[in-house]
Amino acid sequence: DGGITQSPKYLFRKEGQNVTLSCEQNLNHDAMYWYRQDPGQGLRLIYYSQIVNDFQKGDIAEGYSVSREKKESFPLTVTSAQKNPTAFYLCASSISAGAHFTGELFFGEGSRLTVL
Amino acid sequence: GIQVEQSPPDLILQEGANSTLRCNFSDSVNNLQWFHQNPWGQLINLFYIPSGTKQNGRLSATTVATERYSLLYISSSQTTDSGVYFCAVEHNTGNQFYFGTGTSLTVIP
Numbered sequence: 001d002g003g004i005t006q007s008p009k010y011l012f013r014k015e016g017q018n019v020t021l022s023c024e025q026n027l028n029h030d031a032m033y034w035y036r037q038d039p040g041q042g043l044r045l046i047y048y049s050q051i052v053n054d055f056q057k058g059d060i061a062e063g064y065s066v067s068r069e070k071k072e073s074f075p076l077t078v079t080s081a082q083k084n085p086t087a088f089y090l091c092a093s094s095i096s097a098g099a100h101f102t103g104e105l106f107f108g109e110g111s112r113l114t115v116l
Numbered sequence: 117g118i119q120v121e122q123s124p125p126d127l128i129l130q131e132g133a134n135s136t137l138r139c140n141f142s143d144s145v146n147n148l149q150w151f152h153q154n155p156w157g158q159l160i161n162l163f164y165i166p167s168g169t170k171q172n173g174r175l176s177a178t179t180v181a182t183e184r185y186s187l188l189y190i191s192s193s194q195t196t197d198s199g200v201y202f203c204a205v206e207h208n209t210g211n212q213f214y215f216g217t218g219t220s221l222t223v224i225p
Contacts, residue, residue: 033212037157042120042202042215050211058212059117088157096211105149105204105213107159 003027004108006091011113013078013085021076021111023091031096032074033105036060037088046089049074050096078113086115118143118207122216129193129223137188137219139203147206148179149213150188154199162188162201193223 004025013019025032031050035043045058049068063082068074074093078085089111095103119142129135139148150162163170163177165186170177174193179186190197200220204213 031211035215040217042217043204044215045212048212056211090157090159104147104161104164106161107151110157112157 004091004093004106006089006108006111009109009111011111013113013115015115016080018080019078019085019113021078021089021091021113023074023076023108025072025074025091025093025108027093027106028071029093029095029103029106030071031094031103032068033092033094034058034064034066034074034076035090035092037090037110043090046076085113088112118145118205118214120203120205120214120216122201122203122219124219125217126220127222129221131193131195131223131225133193133223134189134191135193135221137190137201137203137221139186139188139205139216141184141186141203141205143184144208145181145184145205146208147213148181148186149204150177150186151202151204152197152199153202153218159202190221193221195223195225197221198223 007022033048034046047066049055065077091108121140147166151159165179176189200218202218203216
């Protein structure tokens with residue numbers, strides 16, 4: 001089945017530790033995104049990538065890092081510099097047919113990170 | 117960025133009732149999507165609707181891009197419709213979607 005797989009679904013970490021969230025898609029989409037959701041809030045964009053080896057900061061990139069070495073993979077690292085890392089993290093992808101067209105957005109099931 | 121406002125923020129319905137959810141946005145958009153977030157957090161695509169009207173079973177949506185709003189209609193609501201409904205728009209500069217804060221719907225039997 002085509003889709004977006006995020007892992008792990010639940011993750012606990014101690015303060016001061018970096019953690020990496022995995023996102024893999026087999027939809028052959030060019031664009032991939034990471035969003036953060038806090039309780040009772042909408043989604044906020046952390047980073048996005050339209051092509052391999054290229055990515056751009058979203059609205060809340062501080063304390064996060066990403067890489068895009070393969071088209072199907074877009075891992076997110078939550079670093080110790082992120083002041084409030086406890087949140088629900090969602091990965092998405094879209095076809096991204098051009099510079100001003102993103103296409104329909106599809107989401108994975110999310111990863112819930114708790115910092116102890 | 118672009119501002120996206122959804123109303124009402126919370127809605128409680130008796131099973132079988134109809135409802136209308138609204139999404140207003142502050143600038144021209146290329147695209148607009150409606151999502152349903154289920155209790156486990158997954159975002160389910162409902163409609164991809166930059167303009168016009170679409171229907172899918174008991175749900176339908178209308179986007180009037182020139183007036184900067186979209187409406188999601190839910191008819192004959194069921195308890196499984198409960199959850200949070202999000203509107204997301206892609207600014208006409210492209211490349212990313214901006215989300216509203218959602219409408220939390222509770223359908224009671």
